[in-house]
Amino acid sequence: MTDDSPTVEPPPTFELDAATAVEPTGPAGTFAFTVDAGFTVGPKPNGGYLLATAARAVGVALADAGSAHRDPLAASAHYLWAPDPGPATIAVEVLRTGRSASQVRAVIEQDGRRCVDLTLTVGTLAVAPAVWTRAIPVDVAPIEDCVRIPSRREGSDFVVSTMDRVDLRLDPATMGFAFGAPSGRGELAGWIDLPDGRPIDPLALLLLLDTLPPATLDIGPSGWVPTLSLTAYLRSLPVPGPLRVRQRIGTIGTGRVDEACELWDATGALVAHATQLAAIRFEDESALVPPPSP
Amino acid sequence: MTDDSPTVEPPPTFELDAATAVEPTGPAGTFAFTVDAGFTVGPKPNGGYLLATAARAVGVALADAGSAHRDPLAASAHYLWAPDPGPATIAVEVLRTGRSASQVRAVIEQDGRRCVDLTLTVGTLAVAPAVWTRAIPVDVAPIEDCVRIPSRREGSDFVVSTMDRVDLRLDPATMGFAFGAPSGRGELAGWIDLPDGRPIDPLALLLLLDTLPPATLDIGPSGWVPTLSLTAYLRSLPVPGPLRVRQRIGTIGTGRVDEACELWDATGALVAHATQLAAIRFEDESALVPPPSP
Numbered sequence: 001m002t003d004d005s006p007t008v009e010p011p012p013t014f015e016l017d018a019a020t021a022v023e024p025t026g027p028a029g030t031f032a033f034t035v036d037a038g039f040t041v042g043p044k045p046n047g048g049y050l051l052a053t054a055a056r057a058v059g060v061a062l063a064d065a066g067s068a069h070r071d072p073l074a075a076s077a078h079y080l081w082a083p084d085p086g087p088a089t090i091a092v093e094v095l096r097t098g099r100s101a102s103q104v105r106a107v108i109e110q111d112g113r114r115c116v117d118l119t120l121t122v123g124t125l126a127v128a129p130a131v132w133t134r135a136i137p138v139d140v141a142p143i144e145d146c147v148r149i150p151s152r153r154e155g156s157d158f159v160v161s162t163m164d165r166v167d168l169r170l171d172p173a174t175m176g177f178a179f180g181a182p183s184g185r186g187e188l189a190g191w192i193d194l195p196d197g198r199p200i201d202p203l204a205l206l207l208l209l210d211t212l213p214p215a216t217l218d219i220g221p222s223g224w225v226p227t228l229s230l231t232a233y234l235r236s237l238p239v240p241g242p243l244r245v246r247q248r249i250g251t252i253g254t255g256r257v258d259e260a261c262e263l264w265d266a267t268g269a270l271v272a273h274a275t276q277l278a279a280i281r282f283e284d285e286s287a288l289v290p291p292p293s294p
Numbered sequence: 295m296t297d298d299s300p301t302v303e304p305p306p307t308f309e310l311d312a313a314t315a316v317e318p319t320g321p322a323g324t325f326a327f328t329v330d331a332g333f334t335v336g337p338k339p340n341g342g343y344l345l346a347t348a349a350r351a352v353g354v355a356l357a358d359a360g361s362a363h364r365d366p367l368a369a370s371a372h373y374l375w376a377p378d379p380g381p382a383t384i385a386v387e388v389l390r391t392g393r394s395a396s397q398v399r400a401v402i403e404q405d406g407r408r409c410v411d412l413t414l415t416v417g418t419l420a421v422a423p424a425v426w427t428r429a430i431p432v433d434v435a436p437i438e439d440c441v442r443i444p445s446r447r448e449g450s451d452f453v454v455s456t457m458d459r460v461d462l463r464l465d466p467a468t469m470g471f472a473f474g475a476p477s478g479r480g481e482l483a484g485w486i487d488l489p490d491g492r493p494i495d496p497l498a499l500l501l502l503l504d505t506l507p508p509a510t511l512d513i514g515p516s517g518w519v520p521t522l523s524l525t526a527y528l529r530s531l532p533v534p535g536p537l538r539v540r541q542r543i544g545t546i547g548t549g550r551v552d553e554a555c556e557l558w559d560a561t562g563a564l565v566a567h568a569t570q571l572a573a574i575r576f577e578d579e580s581a582l583v584p585p586p587s588p
Contacts, residue, residue, distance in 0.1 A: 078389075095408055117389055119411055132582060133544070133545040133546070134542070219426055233571050235547055235550070250427065251424050251564050253530060254422045258527055273552070275569055291428055
């Protein structure tokens with residue numbers, strides 16, 4: 001059932017490819033890149049964008065090591081320090097090359113400061129239906145009834161430049177937060193795609209898994225929700241077209257929240273999912289909307 | 295709401311403490327330990343046991359580095375090679391010491407071969423209720439109606455020695471697999487505790503999160519289900535007493551399965567949860583029991 005044809009690199013004419021371009025430097029496994037100002041949340045780069053860039057370097061390092069493995073199957077990223085747009089480096093260390101998968105570590109640094117520590121399991125991803133799943137695609141409004149999230153809300157100085165390069169349309173039923181009326185379900189859902197027509201390959205999946213606003217918006221306003229640790233699993237290549245997306249809270253306590261993000265393609269296949277632990281501080285904990293009774 | 299008193303190391307009289315004992319060796323951050331033959335699945339050590347042992351070494355290394363952080367809050371482990379019972383080493387590298395949490399990498403090696411690559415976010419865990427959660431405690435039979443899982447099933451040569459050191463009692467409603475009648479729900483649930491009375495601290499939580507048989511048993515028999523990558527989040531210290539536990543499948547496809555494990559204490563608090571991606575091969579894919587209709 002798997003497709004063993006080699007992964008073909010798309011031409012670097014799309015925004016995501018230009019922004020994740022990596023340049024081998026001196027020693028094997030070391031790369032230079034530029035943290036792109038177009039994939040940011042406020043002044044700092046999107047975590048999924050950094051993960052996708054590291055995955056690109058990992059693919060090059062595995063090719064150099066003689067491995068045919070290119071596609072991340074599992075990736076975990078620990079965010080140590082948020083870099084700024086500008087020059088940065090990636091150091092890749094191949095931990096093990098196996099028959100069906102290889103395991104690799106990567107570290108993103110800027111100005112000598114370690115920013116992201118990543119470990120990836122890399123193999124070959126195919127378009128493949130699930131044998132068994134409980135991950136039923138989220139029931140969302142048709143894409144034409146959903147609302148595109150802009151890079152800047154009217155009256156706000158906070159720019160999420162990523163939203164100019166990712167087409168995220170949220171179901172109005174999950175957008176109560178925009179009108180001061182969060183539902184308390186702790187869930188955002190809708191459709192997501194790349195607006196410049198770039199195919200959604202494994203690198204794009206890594207980006208899209210960490211692009212939604214925090215689902216904590218749906219229970220109440222909070223400060224900054226910085227990711228401590230993110231784990232992504234890629235399960236199938238998607239068929240062409242926008243993906244359904246759902247981001248939801250698990251549990252909030254002692255200043256930390258876990259959130260899960262799931263992506264489904266037009267066939268209903270769960271193509272990728274991620275979980276993250278983030279730090280959070282609410283402006284007013286007593287004003288949070290409680291979850292609906294089950 | 296947090297308890298800032300320092301974590302007190304329990305006396306090393308319990309089985310888990312003896313089995314996870316680490317000995318500092320020459321350079322800072324390097325430790326020797328013995329992979330214990332009492333926490334195995336067949337001939338190989340349990341993954342949660344290795345994670346707990348690494349977390350113990352990380353706590354010592356952070357103390358040596360002048361940090362007060364001891365408790366894993368998030369941990370991800372990538373399993374490269376299964377070690378055998380016997381001597382092994384752990385190398386700990388402190389990546390960042392922060393105000394509320396520190397981030398650390400650890401590598402377990404045996405005979406010069408890298409076995410487990412881990413990254414941990416470490417802070418201070420308290421007994422703390424959730425501010426918001428969708429993780430309702432699993433509804434299971436009373437503990438006295440559940441069935442203790444033995445280290446060896448009658449007529450089998452396969453020994454899970456961990457089951458002599460972890461008291462796992464499964465709800466008979468989730469044990470159809472034992473009689474050749476899996477339910478198709480892809481779920482195992484019951485109660486879990488340490489039988490020698492050791493308090494369930496963060497290290498024990500790491501062990502208990504990876505102790506259940508694969509929930510794939512509840513849809514059909516498979517071969518070995520080796521974990522590729524495991525991510526654990528610890529959310530609260532539990533109050534004393536056995537924990538409710540649920541292990542369930544997310545999605546199975548192209549030779550990989552994701553499973554989630556959740557642990558709740560007697561107050562109903564979600565104290566820890568984990569997700570893992572494992573490799574799987576079914577004896578007969580066409581004989582799998584499909585999920586019930588939602």
